[in-house]
Amino acid sequence: MLIATTDTISGHEVAETFGIVRGSTVRAKHIGTDIVASLRNLVGGEITGYSSLLAGAREQAIDRMKDEARRVGANAVIGFRMETSTIMGGASEILAYGTAVRLK
Numbered sequence: 001m002l003i004a005t006t007d008t009i010s011g012h013e014v015a016e017t018f019g020i021v022r023g024s025t026v027r028a029k030h031i032g033t034d035i036v037a038s039l040r041n042l043v044g045g046e047i048t049g050y051s052s053l054l055a056g057a058r059e060q061a062i063d064r065m066k067d068e069a070r071r072v073g074a075n076a077v078i079g080f081r082m083e084t085s086t087i088m089g090g091a092s093e094i095l096a097y098g099t100a101v102r103l104k
Helices: 032-042 050-073
Strands: 014-028 076-088 091-103
Touching: 014 050, 014 076, 050 076, 050 091
Parallel strands: none
Antiparallel strands: 014 091, 076 091
């Protein structure tokens, strides 16, 4: 499955457009990660617990978007974007979306 942030993919022609596909996940923080994050905040640096949490959430959202694209018969997603929003204190949604297409 090709995924591009652009509306075209060099060397390929769009044969069919299926419309918007999306994938999302909602993740919550863990109390242990919050404690480590609080300590890290005192001395500075990357909060690796949150980084890995968000990296996993991004991959899951992309995988779900690709699954939806495959279900409609697409072999690529163009105009790909990602967004994050806070659902409640300590929980965020990661949304991956784009236009499902079949390339020649």
